[in-house]
Amino acid sequence: MTDTTRTLCPYCGVGCGLDVSPPAQPGKAIHRDSQGNPIWKVKGDRNHPSSQGMVCVKGATIAESIDKNRLRYPMLRDSLDQPFRRVSWDEALTHIVSRMRSLCATQGADAICMYGSGQMQTEDYYVAQKLLKGCLGTNNFDSNSRLCMSSAVAGYVQSLGADGPPCCYEDLDLTDCAFIIGSNAAECHPIVFNRLQKHHKKNHNVKMIVVDPRRTPTAEVADLHLAIHPGTDIDLLNGIAHLLLHWGYFESEFVSECTANFPAFAEVISHYPPDVVARRCGISVEDLETSARYWGTSKRVLSLWSMGVNQSTEGTAKVRGIINLHLMTGQIGKPGCGPFSLTGQPNAMGGRESGGLCNLLPGYRHVQNAQERAEVEKFWGIPAGRISSNWGRTAWDMITGLETGDVGLLWIVATNPAVSLPDVKRAQAALLRSPFTVYQDAYYPTETAAYAHVLLPAAQWGEKTGTMTNSERVVTLCQAFRPPVGEAKPDWEIIAEVGRRLGFTDKFPFANSAEVYAEYVQLTRDRPCDMTGLSHARLAQGPIQWPYPDEAKQEKLAESLHTVTVSVKRLYTNLRFATPDGRARFSAYHSRGLAEPPDAEYPFVLTNGRLYGHWHTQTRTGRIEKIKQMHPQPFLEIHPRDAAKLKIQENDLVEVRSRRGKAHFPAKVTKAIAPGTLFIPMHWGALWGDETEANALTHPERDPDSHQPELKACAVQLIPAALK
Numbered sequence: 001m002t003d004t005t006r007t008l009c010p011y012c013g014v015g016c017g018l019d020v021s022p023p024a025q026p027g028k029a030i031h032r033d034s035q036g037n038p039i040w041k042v043k044g045d046r047n048h049p050s051s052q053g054m055v056c057v058k059g060a061t062i063a064e065s066i067d068k069n070r071l072r073y074p075m076l077r078d079s080l081d082q083p084f085r086r087v088s089w090d091e092a093l094t095h096i097v098s099r100m101r102s103l104c105a106t107q108g109a110d111a112i113c114m115y116g117s118g119q120m121q122t123e124d125y126y127v128a129q130k131l132l133k134g135c136l137g138t139n140n141f142d143s144n145s146r147l148c149m150s151s152a153v154a155g156y157v158q159s160l161g162a163d164g165p166p167c168c169y170e171d172l173d174l175t176d177c178a179f180i181i182g183s184n185a186a187e188c189h190p191i192v193f194n195r196l197q198k199h200h201k202k203n204h205n206v207k208m209i210v211v212d213p214r215r216t217p218t219a220e221v222a223d224l225h226l227a228i229h230p231g232t233d234i235d236l237l238n239g240i241a242h243l244l245l246h247w248g249y250f251e252s253e254f255v256s257e258c259t260a261n262f263p264a265f266a267e268v269i270s271h272y273p274p275d276v277v278a279r280r281c282g283i284s285v286e287d288l289e290t291s292a293r294y295w296g297t298s299k300r301v302l303s304l305w306s307m308g309v310n311q312s313t314e315g316t317a318k319v320r321g322i323i324n325l326h327l328m329t330g331q332i333g334k335p336g337c338g339p340f341s342l343t344g345q346p347n348a349m350g351g352r353e354s355g356g357l358c359n360l361l362p363g364y365r366h367v368q369n370a371q372e373r374a375e376v377e378k379f380w381g382i383p384a385g386r387i388s389s390n391w392g393r394t395a396w397d398m399i400t401g402l403e404t405g406d407v408g409l410l411w412i413v414a415t416n417p418a419v420s421l422p423d424v425k426r427a428q429a430a431l432l433r434s435p436f437t438v439y440q441d442a443y444y445p446t447e448t449a450a451y452a453h454v455l456l457p458a459a460q461w462g463e464k465t466g467t468m469t470n471s472e473r474v475v476t477l478c479q480a481f482r483p484p485v486g487e488a489k490p491d492w493e494i495i496a497e498v499g500r501r502l503g504f505t506d507k508f509p510f511a512n513s514a515e516v517y518a519e520y521v522q523l524t525r526d527r528p529c530d531m532t533g534l535s536h537a538r539l540a541q542g543p544i545q546w547p548y549p550d551e552a553k554q555e556k557l558a559e560s561l562h563t564v565t566v567s568v569k570r571l572y573t574n575l576r577f578a579t580p581d582g583r584a585r586f587s588a589y590h591s592r593g594l595a596e597p598p599d600a601e602y603p604f605v606l607t608n609g610r611l612y613g614h615w616h617t618q619t620r621t622g623r624i625e626k627i628k629q630m631h632p633q634p635f636l637e638i639h640p641r642d643a644a645k646l647k648i649q650e651n652d653l654v655e656v657r658s659r660r661g662k663a664h665f666p667a668k669v670t671k672a673i674a675p676g677t678l679f680i681p682m683h684w685g686a687l688w689g690d691e692t693e694a695n696a697l698t699h700p701e702r703d704p705d706s707h708q709p710e711l712k713a714c715a716v717q718l719i720p721a722a723l724k
């Protein structure tokens with residue numbers, strides 16, 4: 001292959017398009033890394049509608065990781081204290097299939113779990129759902145989106161009737177006021193933020209509000225930074241709503257015609273007067289009023305949020321609290337406004353669409369809905385009642401299932417839970433007890449590989465063709481530009497082969513990923529995420545935003561709208577929502593605060609987050625020189641007042657202890673963090689340092705609706721090294 005290939009950046013949910021060229025260009029020397037590997041040339045794809053040629057440092061340097069630390073062959077061992085030995089694919093898969101058969105016979109299919117990732121392409125996700133939920137009859141497929149976006153999913157479904165961000169990136173250029181809450185977009189979604197910042201800089205009337213306990217690079221450029229106490233987001237959202245209603249910034253016609261449950265919401269927010277809210281949040285009444293005034297006087301408010309909202313025991317309520325503000329002001333379904341969640345992973349959206357959580361089925365269906373289960377069973381040609389009506393095990397439930405012995409086989413795909421799960425020491429201890437763990441990944445070593453009995457080499461970014469959906473519902477065909485290394489295979493192929501060996505031959509007839517996709521999109525027919533007009537061939541011409549129904553339906557829709565083309569940039573433009581009666585639902589919810597508030601013994605709230613250059617657990621970015629130099633080590637941000645009290649100076653090594661574990665970090669004394677709150681980055685696992693794991697400290701308490709753990713906050717104490 002010699003031509004430039006169009007594909008997608010495999011890091012964050014912004015979903016920037018990339019053009020990749022081979023290392024050897026006619027007449028030019030081959031560019032190589034320090035290990036002698038040829039480096040592919042990567043630049044932004046100017047024709048990609050979401051990113052228009054822009055990339056951040058992660059996307060720009062991605063090619064450097066492609067040959068480093070790759071898992072090339074299947075490996076096997078009988079117990080964790082033995083070394084791995086190289087085996088054939090046949091031996092590895094025979095071993096896995098025999099364990100699955102024997103578990104199904106002894107403990108039942110619910111003893112089998114697969115834990116996937118937003119790094120999987122939609123085709124990988126789909127085949128996994130068909131095997132686990134359709135063929136085996138267990139809903140035990142969950143993905144790391146449970147830790148990332150599941151509160152956004154639950155919030156959208158409960159308030160608007162269906163998942164799916166209703167906005168698009170063009171709204172970043174059109175908004176009058178960006179309300180950014182729980183998101184350090186400048187570092188974590190840089191290309192989205194650059195676009196917003198450009199608009200903000202150019203238009204002096206455009207306001208930017210940032211809600212974050214930390215003065216992040218995002219907060220630095222805001223007109224108003226609300227450094228609220230961690231866990232007081234609901235107080236703030238209800239407090240803004242209280243003022244909007246009191247001041248008359250309220251779209252009564254929209255509320256009465258397009259929404260439900262407003263009276264209950266109005267009753268709740270009556271308990272959030274400005275003085276009470278300001279005190280609870282730790283901000284001034286003046287700042288609270290300014291934020292409400294920005295909301296009320298702007299015609300187009302665009303809310304952007306991410307992990308700071310979702311990773312909470314109140315994550316769903318927070319998402320719904322944001323949507324409440326849009327409903328009461330009628331700011332939804334129109335250009336420049338709306339509630340817009342920023343997805344973490346490159347294909348978290350594709351996972352949601354294809355049913356990649358333990359409560360979902362393909363096409364935005366739910367396992368608890370009998371009709372939706374029946375539709376999928378019929379489509380898959382499996383017996384009625386095969387798909388369980390119960391949630392499967394969530395990510396954390398897989399860990400507790402290992403503890404109790406109810407999980408007998410854990411198959412992990414493209415993720416690194418030995419770093420990324422909360423209360424990670426407990427998770428690691430459970431992984432040690434796992435009777436049989438399959439780890440399917442592109443990289444080796446990783447922290448999780450140490451807990452595996454079988455390693456399966458996966459083709460990665462650039463070595464397989466499949467689709468991914470970004471935060472604004474744009475689907476991109478990620479085309480392979482080179483063959484897989486060693487004996488690596490695409491994830492979907494491995495999972496389908498296991499399915500065939502288990503006897504479900506007719507369910508996995510696919511010759512390539514285009515055939516997988518062609519089957520999958522049929523399950524989206526007439527669903528909110530209808531993609532029946534999409535195919536690999538169609539997407540090879542360029543990325544497309546969904547919904548994108550087949551031609552016949554598009555024509556019908558265009559006719560009914562008296563238009564030639566159907567615009568799908570925004571959802572709910574007709575102000576009818578996906579609920580049975582077409583009305584969006586206000587939520588009425590009182591703040592409960594943090595699951596683990598600070599106390600006399602553990603007086604600080606520890607929060608954590610991401611740095612500009614690194615991605616998650618550093619499986620790729622930890623091997624890229626430029627990024628390593630940008631972020632050589634983790635650190636602990638502490639306010640000067642707290643540092644002075646504990647006699648901590650810049651760069652002093654500090655021990656951080658929670659009820660679950662401890663870690664050590666050099667201190668960074670800074671006013672960027674509020675007194676009483678601490679910040680650490682979350683990227684460092686056991687491979688990268690001694691006792692620098694953020695999740696040794698976090699707890700697994702979770703949201704009752706989304707089951708997303710409260711990774712963002714826990715109570716800790718500090719022990720300066722000098723006092724140890």
Ligand code: SF4
Pocket residue numbers: 009010011012013014015016051054055056057058059060189190191192
């Ligand atoms: Fe990749 Fe996200 Fe950076 Fe875009 S913003 S280049 S998708 S990491």
